[in-house]
Amino acid sequence: MLPTVKVFDQLLAIKKKKGAGYFVLIDPDKQDVNRAIELAETCEAAGADALLVGGSLLLANVFDDTVKAIKEHCSIPVIIFPGSTKQISRHADAILFLTLISGRNPESLIGSQVIAAPIIKSTKIDPISTGYMFIDSGTVTSALFMSDTRPIPREKPDIAAAHALAAQYMGMRCVYLEAGSGARHSVPNKVVAAVAKYISIPIICGGGIRTPDEAREKVLAGASFVVTGTIIEKDSNPALIKAFADAVHVNE
Numbered sequence: 001m002l003p004t005v006k007v008f009d010q011l012l013a014i015k016k017k018k019g020a021g022y023f024v025l026i027d028p029d030k031q032d033v034n035r036a037i038e039l040a041e042t043c044e045a046a047g048a049d050a051l052l053v054g055g056s057l058l059l060a061n062v063f064d065d066t067v068k069a070i071k072e073h074c075s076i077p078v079i080i081f082p083g084s085t086k087q088i089s090r091h092a093d094a095i096l097f098l099t100l101i102s103g104r105n106p107e108s109l110i111g112s113q114v115i116a117a118p119i120i121k122s123t124k125i126d127p128i129s130t131g132y133m134f135i136d137s138g139t140v141t142s143a144l145f146m147s148d149t150r151p152i153p154r155e156k157p158d159i160a161a162a163h164a165l166a167a168q169y170m171g172m173r174c175v176y177l178e179a180g181s182g183a184r185h186s187v188p189n190k191v192v193a194a195v196a197k198y199i200s201i202p203i204i205c206g207g208g209i210r211t212p213d214e215a216r217e218k219v220l221a222g223a224s225f226v227v228t229g230t231i232i233e234k235d236s237n238p239a240l241i242k243a244f245a246d247a248v249h250v251n252e
């Protein structure tokens with residue numbers, strides 16, 4: 001297993017070299033373990049820089065098995081993107097240690113973190129402290145509903161920027177601008193741009209991104225890492241994954 005500091009450094013090196021990094025989200029609920037392995041291998045071969053594993057719910061008890069299986073078949077970083085404190089596995093390379101800073105729900109600001117921290121310590125995977133922010137996407141996504149919070153309005157980039165700066169000042173290593181999986185609209189480019197202009201830590205952007213052009217727009221607006229999930233679940237054609245990777249890798 002790669003130490004996490006190295007994983008985050010590896011991600012920063014990818015950003016430096018390629019202009020930005022492309023992550024694919026694999027939700028363990030959306031396919032069986034064998035299909036998850038196949039999908040992960042396809043993503044790696046097509047140019048994805050890392051795999052995120054997680055989901056808003058866990059309808060089947062396959063999280064640990066899915067992470068382990070993906071890790072055994074891939075060499076790019078496997079990073080947990082947890083939907084709850086149940087989504088922790090010692091087989092991953094890293095975990096996004098999320099604080100839902102756009103909300104005012106104490107459970108997602110500190111409660112879940114206190115439960116998760118000792119478990120993460122025992123697994124020996126280091127957390128990547130991440131300021132997680134929901135931006136209104138025109139619909140109530142699963143993640144938003146489960147969080148019991150309100151998103152930041154789409155037309156308020158200044159509010160998004162202030163939240164992101166607070167995350168930076170609190171010592172978080174990155175912020176994640178989230179429209180929600182399957183969102184009707186992705187995070188507006190002007191929100192990404194306003195946040196990027198205001199902070200100096202990296203931005204991960206995801207939710208509702210359906211085309212390589214849209215992924216590239218997020219990078220040009222200032223995102224360091226772009227995440228897609230649903231579109232690749234629907235169409236795991238290697239050519240499409242490669243098109244996303246190429247679009248995000250603006251330096252290549």
Ligand code: 1GP
Nearest residue numbers: 181182206207208229230
């Ligand atoms: C959710 O950003 C991810 O956190 C992926 O969203 O499934 O809409 O691509 P999509």
